[in-house]
Amino acid sequence: MYQFENKLKEKIYEMIAVVKLFSLLFCGIIILGEYHVWFQNDPNWFINPAIPAIITCIGALVLAYKAWIFEYNNDKLSEGPEIADFIEVVVFMYFFSLLIMLTGAHESPYKSLFLFISITTTMRFGMNYGLIVAFISSGFLLSVDYMALPANKVNQFFEADLILSGIFILTTWFLGCYANIEKEYKHEMAILANSDELTGVYNHRYFQETLSRELEISEKINFPVALLLIDIDYFKNYNDLYGHQAGDQALEKIGKLLKNVIRNKDIVARYGGEEFAIILPNTTEEQAISIAERVRTTIECTSFEGEENLPKGSLTVSVGVSVFPAKAKTKTELINSSDDALYRAKFFNKNRVEIYTSILEELKKDIQDEHIDTISSIKTLISVINAKDRYTYGHTERVVIYCKMIANKLGLTQKEEKILKYGAYLHDIGKIEISKEILNKKMPLTEEEWNMLKKHPECGVEIIKSVDSLNDVVPLILNHHERYDGNGYPQGLKGEDIPYLTRILTIADSFDAMTSNRPYRDRKSYEEAVEELKRCSAIHFDPYLVKVFVEMIEANKDSEENFRSV
Incomplete structure (x- = not known):
């Protein structure tokens, strides 16, 4: 709708620009015509006292044209008149008046010039402003007529200009009424559409x-x-x-x-x-x-x-x-x-x-200045991963929340909680090396594709290993797919050989993976995921940590279910 309104404003402005251009051309014709008359009838036309006024008019018209073109290029179609708009109207009414006075005053054939300014003012700012201009223009013409002839003579110019004034006012009124009707209709349609x-x-x-x-x-x-x-x-x-x-x-x-x-x-x-x-x-x-x-x-x-x-x-x-x-x-x-x-x-x-x-903003506070650019690059990589794999984005954020909650329940130190959160945020960063087709494949992965996917922990370590401040996070990224029975990857670590914080991350990561929709399967229910954690206790996961995690999830059951429905 916003684009439509812009196009409509552009069209209206083009119409106004055409009217203004014709008014400029009309003024130019008047000036050149008068110049020709003076040149023919007066050999000393160049010392005529009216010449400075004519030159001033031409200069003003050229400047006006430049101003209008600049205004159009900057797409400036005001909702209401500004000070500059008032000045523009006043200046041009003055020059139109000057041209009329120089071309015979009450006998001037160019009195319809004021119609241009009435039309453009009405189109831009509405009927009320247009009528004000029309009444002022009419008042000027009738005043000139009244002062030009004695009161005891029939003033045909006054009668003719009464009709012209009526044309000014009626044209402005009709154009303003149409603009108001269109504005109201557009407003109603905008309400319905928006x-x-x-x-x-x-x-x-x-x-x-x-x-x-x-x-x-x-x-x-x-x-x-x-x-x-x-x-x-x-x-x-x-x-x-x-x-x-x-x-x-x-x-x-x-x-x-x-x-x-x-x-x-x-x-x-x-x-x-x-x-x-x-x-x-x-x-x-x-x-x-x-x-x-x-x-x-x-x-x-x-x-x-x-x-x-x-x-x-x-x-x-x-x-x-x-x-x-x-x-x-x-x-x-x-x-x-x-x-x-x-x-x-x-x-x-x-x-x-x-x-x-943002976890990333927290990270920046703990990173040496020389590695800030690396963290910014990591943010870019995470954005790329999110674009490739819709699952990863929400998954990462939820795993961070799970880790924060279980850290509080386990009573981890502030440093341990921070490492766990950073690990949760960065654990899938190695997926940048995995193709979008593999990440979003709905059919089971081939052995070759599976082996490629299993490399993402090592790829993640390669990305962050140059940042000394993240050394404590490396084990979480590298080992979050290790199993408690030793059948995980990439190192086949077993039991308590798997770092403690990594064992926590693995449970949070697996629980969210089970309760999230994946390209190749539907998500498990809350109850099914809890049962799966219990079933795999001491096989995939640390049994004690499973017990603590399940207690935490049970205590926040309502929050979890509602969280999933968002």
């Missing part, structure tokens, strides 16, 4: 277009843009209990609440299903968190029919927050980072606001 019918907020397409536009503006004038992604907690339970009609009523109510709680400049849209998005132009992270909390508390404090039967007794929302350009450099990164923050909010008990935090 609004979500159920909730009354903007739809997903408008959200995407507006976010792109706001980020373009942000890059030009250097202000931040924040994004909130909002998901309704336990909404599937609500639909199951009361049916989709009740669910639709809840969505409609939440849409109205969101429109009431945001600022005038903010844009709220339905992102999809039970998710909403709010674009916050020129908003810092602190301001975005404050608005997100206001959204969360407003919905928490609002009564919804039947909410007492939900797991926590009320209908609430979780909110993910990210900010451009501080936390994301592109539109895709901004949406993904907000989505990551929403994942965390859903996972950690819901009904909360989470701001996006």
